[in-house]
Amino acid sequence: MAWVWLISPELELGGTAPGRTGAARTLWLHADPFSALGLTRSADPDAVRRAYRRLARLYHPDVASADPSLLDRFQEIQSASRAIHGEVAVSVEPTSGAWWRFAGFSEPDASKRADLAVIGLSFEIAELKSMPMRKHEDDVRISYAGHILPLAVTYARGPLAAPVLLAKAAAMAESTLLVLLCLALVPLLGVLLGLEVFVLSNENVFLTWGIALATVAAGYGALAAILAITGRRIPNPRRAVSHARTVIADLRSLSGGRTS
Numbered sequence: 001m002a003w004v005w006l007i008s009p010e011l012e013l014g015g016t017a018p019g020r021t022g023a024a025r026t027l028w029l030h031a032d033p034f035s036a037l038g039l040t041r042s043a044d045p046d047a048v049r050r051a052y053r054r055l056a057r058l059y060h061p062d063v064a065s066a067d068p069s070l071l072d073r074f075q076e077i078q079s080a081s082r083a084i085h086g087e088v089a090v091s092v093e094p095t096s097g098a099w100w101r102f103a104g105f106s107e108p109d110a111s112k113r114a115d116l117a118v119i120g121l122s123f124e125i126a127e128l129k130s131m132p133m134r135k136h137e138d139d140v141r142i143s144y145a146g147h148i149l150p151l152a153v154t155y156a157r158g159p160l161a162a163p164v165l166l167a168k169a170a171a172m173a174e175s176t177l178l179v180l181l182c183l184a185l186v187p188l189l190g191v192l193l194g195l196e197v198f199v200l201s202n203e204n205v206f207l208t209w210g211i212a213l214a215t216v217a218a219g220y221g222a223l224a225a226i227l228a229i230t231g232r233r234i235p236n237p238r239r240a241v242s243h244a245r246t247v248i249a250d251l252r253s254l255s256g257g258r259t260s
Contacts, residue, residue, distance in 0.1 A: 002147065003031060003032045003033055003035050003036045003080065004029070004030070004031045004144050004145055004147040004149065005030050005031075005149070006027065006028075006029060006030070006142070006149050006151065007027075007028065007030065008027075009149075009150060009151060009152060010151070010152045010153075010154060011025060011027050011123060011151060011152070011153050011154070012025075012154050012155070012156040013025055013100060013123060013124070013125050013153065013154070013155055013156065014125060014128075014155045014156045014157055014161075014163070015156040015157075023124060023125045024103055024122050024123065024124035024125075025122070025123060025124075026106060026120045026121065026122045026123075027120070027121045027122075027123065027151070028108065028112060028115075028117040028118075028119075028120050028121075029090065029117070029118050029119050029120075029121060029142065029144060029149075030115065030116045030117055030118060031083060031116060031118045031144065031145065032116050033079075033080035033081070033083035033084045033145070034048075034080075034084065036076055036077065036079075036080035037051040037052060037055060037077065037080055037081070037084075038051060038055075039051055048081070048084055052077060052081045055073075055077045056074065056077060056078075059071075059073045059074040059077060060074060061074060075146060076146070079145040079146040079147075080145070082145065083144075083145045088144060088145045089144075090105065090118075090119055090121075090142065090143065090144050091142070091143045091144075092121060092140060092141075092142055092143075093140070093141045093143070094138075094140065096126065097126075097138040097153065098130040098131060098132060098138075099125065099126055099127055099128055099129075099130045099131040099136070099155070100123055100124065100125055100126055100138065100153055101123070101124060101126045102121070102122070102123055103122040103123060103124045104122055105119050105120060105121060105122070106119070106120035106122060107119065107120070108120060118144070121142065123153060125155075127167070128155075128163055128164045128167035128168075129164075129167040129168050129170070129171040131155060131159050131164050131167075131168075132159065133159050133160070134159070135159075136154060136155050136158065136159040137152050137153070137154045138152070138153045138154075139151075139152060140152070140153055
């Protein structure tokens with residue numbers, strides 16, 4: 001049996017708080033490097049050094065170069081010794097997926113250390129709206145002391161669960177509203193302001209167009225910035241300008257084409 005292991009090769013997120021962004025779960029990495037040296041956990045530093053030297057001489061590459069399995073055993077002895085002395089790092093790849101992210105490490109308490117837990121790996125829901133509808137299981141690799149442990153990150157309730165569908169519907173409604181603001185409401189405000197100057201104040205058509213287009217540009221720029229910050233696609237401003245020109249032309253025809 002390998003001396004580095006996970007309790008389960010699968011981590012399910014969303015069991016207790018299925019619809020909440022940031023709902024996290026901690027997975028514990030376990031290791032017993034003493035067993036790789038043929039020792040018990042109560043072995044003192046001198047016993048660890050003696051065991052390492054004895055095994056290193058037995059499986060050293062100069063002695064065991066003809067047998068690849070013995071070379072693997074030598075590397076195992078080295079990594080176990082480093083782990084006993086706290087010289088091993090843990091890595092997680094990848095650290096994020098479409099809907100989840102790796103949240104960080106945590107130290108085990110006394111009870112978990114008694115169960116050979118080495119370190120805790122926390123994963124959390126980033127955004128359910130980005131969960132793919134066909135496949136929601138992501139493969140993660142956890143590396144520790146030369147061992148690569150596969151982990152599957154899944155959503156406990158599946159990609160068609162109500163929280164996922166609600167999150168996707170909310171995101172779609174938000175995007176639709178922002179697009180409508182960019183392509184309809186902002187040009188309409190520009191047209192109304194231009195109409196007020198053009199009809200009520202008897203100003204010339206150039207000032208009317210200038211005010212309308214300045215309003216459109218300012219409004220579109222602000223909303224485009226909001227879209228960019230939230231990761232949404234920015235609509236083409238030419239459509240908004242074209243829409244505004246069409247409406248203004250219709251209004252001018254209703255007013256008899258008066259320009260002064």
